[in-house]
Amino acid sequence: AGVAPASAHSTSAPPAPSSYSQLLPLTTLSAERLATADLVAAAKWGTDSPIDDPAREQIVLESVRRLALEAGTDPKTTVAIFRDQIEANKLVQRGLHALWTADPSKAPAERPDLTEVRKEINRINAELVRAVAGSERARAAWSCRGVLAVTAVHVRHEKQLDQLHTRALVRAVPSVCPAR
Numbered sequence: 001a002g003v004a005p006a007s008a009h010s011t012s013a014p015p016a017p018s019s020y021s022q023l024l025p026l027t028t029l030s031a032e033r034l035a036t037a038d039l040v041a042a043a044k045w046g047t048d049s050p051i052d053d054p055a056r057e058q059i060v061l062e063s064v065r066r067l068a069l070e071a072g073t074d075p076k077t078t079v080a081i082f083r084d085q086i087e088a089n090k091l092v093q094r095g096l097h098a099l100w101t102a103d104p105s106k107a108p109a110e111r112p113d114l115t116e117v118r119k120e121i122n123r124i125n126a127e128l129v130r131a132v133a134g135s136e137r138a139r140a141a142w143s144c145r146g147v148l149a150v151t152a153v154h155v156r157h158e159k160q161l162d163q164l165h166t167r168a169l170v171r172a173v174p175s176v177c178p179a180r
């Protein structure tokens, strides 16, 4: 009893993707972008390269603005989302540098090439813009914040995020949902 007919959708358009399935890629990619912060922090550790690099940030923001226009999604919202992504990335870098300063035995032994890490960040940026473009309906919905929180809990668990990366994930996504 109570089983919906299998043909419920067969004569019309396929069911629209749920808010959850629209927002999960955005949250997953945000966590993947944050994972690069560990590499960036290691690349900068013990060098003159500062955590804050406004020139590089401008390049990132300009590139995602252009990608948003190409994808037909709002460039202002996209740039706002990436400003948060960048702040979250720096939060992880600062956290790790503080940890390594307090306990140098935890500092990385190898120094990754920052240019290579930025290529990886560029790839994630492009995917993230596609996830922004693919989540317009979910982001406009009244349920955005609640659904977004559920995706974050899922990603935290799936990727076994520590406290620093969990805090950063929360910092990475507030602009995803419009202020009400």
Ligand SMILES: C=C(O[C@@H]1C=C(C(=O)O)C=C[C@H]1O)C(=O)O
Residues within 6 Å of the ligand: 040, 051, 052, 053, 054, 056, 057, 060, 085, 086, 087, 089, 090, 118, 121
């Ligand atoms: C990740 C970096 O560190 C910071 C964070 C950035 C980002 O999240 O894209 C960009 C520049 C820096 O202010 C970097 O220098 O590449």
